Amino acid sequence: MEDGKQFDVIVIGGGPMGLSTAYHLSKRRTKTLVLEQFTFINQLGSSAGVSRQFRIPYPDEYMVKLVKQSIPFWDELQSLTPVPLMDEVGTLWFGDPDVHSTEGNIRQAELALKAQDVAYTSVNASELESQYHFKNLPSTYTGLFQAQGASIDLKATQQTLYHWNKESSLVTLKEEAPVTKIEHRHQQFEVTTPLGTFTAKKLVLVPGPYADAVFKLLNFQVAATYWNMASAFYKKTDPAIQYPTWFVFQNPVGDNGNQFYGFPEVSWNYPGYIRVASDFVMAPLNSPSQRTLVPNPQELAYTAEWVKNHMTGLDPIPQYTSTCMVALSKIPNKELLIDFAPAYVPAHKDIAIYATGWAGKFVPLLGKILADLTLDGHTPFDISHFATGYKYFTQWK
Incomplete structure (x- = not known):
């Protein structure tokens, strides 16, 4: 050879x-x-998509530990470039404290953060609205804010x-x-x-x-299934508002998986807009060959409805829509x-x-x-x- x-x-x-x-x-x-x-x-x-969430909250202590262990390696990578690789805006997990999703559970995440000595702040429904720009949330919703969360410039x-x-x-x-x-x-x-x-x-x-x-x-x-997830950008009507990276835990309603996550406005990806995506799919794919770059219109509609009903300072009409495909194991x-x-x-x-x-x-x-x-x-x-x-x-x- x-x-x-x-x-x-x-x-x-x-x-x-x-x-x-x-x-x-x-x-x-x-x-x-x-x-x-x-x-x-x-x-x-x-x-696909040029932003990812960096967050330490996880319901499992071993995952919290692994994220902490990744930080020096991110620092090393950052030393190789003058371009910021992360925008540190914090991570907000909130919603129904009893919901268990593919992301985990809020209460379990608090226990894992405590066990790994990671600082965070607990927030209630009124603080979610007054401090983090959400609205019309059920009074039973709780959450946690962890300051080291960031948007990764992937x-x-x-x-x-x-x-x-x-x-x-x-x-x-x-x-x-x-x-x-x-x-x-x-x-x-x-x-x-x-x-x-x-x-x-x-x-x-x-x-x-x-x-x-x-x-x-x-x-x-x-053994895998494939999610082709819907994503869109929403124009800021209030330039002063900045969201952290966030994830909301809610029970499904009919075919609406009702779990969403979002990113802050960032300079590298449609400045003046923020990205919100669904963290569910209505129909998983059997193969990546079935992917499309056009989001499922119903998933997109559910996401836009969430933005309209529960977020402030945004035009709820989705722009710059896309999909992100991920292979997920059938591990629970x-x-x-x-x-x-x-x-x-x-x-x-x-x-x-x-x-x-x-x-x-x-x-x-x-x-x-x-x-x-x-x-x-x-x-x-x-x-x-x-x-x-x-x-x-x-x-x-």
């Missing part, structure tokens, strides 16, 4: 996780190839990682290079793409919602899945995988974890809750 096609590690998937993994591998002097089926920094994977995050990797003598980036075949021969993997066949002793699989398109090449699949809490390939795959311990779940806030840390797993076979970070491949990977049918 010619030198330009032989690597130590091949990373399949060039989104935020793939670029972060390559960054951490290159810091450890590892010759790395990143293969992206589209172009880099695209809008076709889990990273595009700038990816650009920072991309430029580092592009300038590294150890990293090769190839786009429009979908993987069509993976074979294990002579103690290494041969990875076939339209740009040629490349070899490496180890693989990292981070194909986002396109996980099964890659996994099936190794004869396994992940829609957990991340971080593991090696299943044991029936040849050289399975040489294949590190991240698949499913919302992980924007973990981008720089997950790259480190995947690099650790690839080079050392283990990581000092506790991923025991996510190493569930034995349960959710099955042989390809």
Whole structure:
């Protein structure tokens, strides 16, 4: 195999996780190839939309701990660029304290924050309206505000990682290079793409919602469902109003999942507008090939109705609509899945995988974890809750 096609590690998937993994591998002097089926920094994977929420509240103490552990890695990434990667406006969780959703539960989050010594403020319904610009909320609603919450500039995050990797003598980036075949021969993997066949002793699989398109090449699949979530921007009618990042916990009403989340106004994404999205889908997809960039009109209507009834200082007509697709495991809490390939795959311990779940806030840390797993076979970070491949990977049918 010619030198330009032989690597130590091949990373399949060039989104935020793939670029972060390559960054951490290159810091450890590892010759790395990143293969992206589209172009880099695209809008076709889990990273559609250029903002993500950074938040510490979670109902599980191990998740709170993991977010705290990600902060030094965000600081390190920030040191590489003058462009702010986060706008720290705080995180607000509020709503019905008895509701349990895919995000968790407010009371459990308070307990987890206390256990991890994270400061937060409890708020009642009248404070939600007087301090945070919401209106017409049930008097029983409660919430918590955590000041370190932020809006992540995901595009700038990816650009920072991309430029580092592009300038590294150890990293090769190839786009429009979908993987069509993976074979294990002579103690290494041969990875076939339209740009040629490349070899490496180890693989990292981070194909986002396109996980099964890659996994099936190794004869396994992940138990996943796909959400194509509706999102829109709402014009500010009161320029002075700024919202934190927020999430509202409410029980569904009929086919309205009734759970929404929002972002502040940010300079990098339609200034003068704020983004609000539904945190439910009425009809999950069976495959990412079914995705559309046009949101479900009913989900969009429910979101706009929430904005009209419960938010102040905004024109409730949705603008700049889009969708964001995410692969979610069938694990009850829609957990991340971080593991090696299943044991029936040849050289399975040489294949590190991240698949499913919302992980924007973990981008720089997950790259480190995947690099650790690839080079050392283990990581000092506790991923025991996510190493569930034995349960959710099955042989390809």
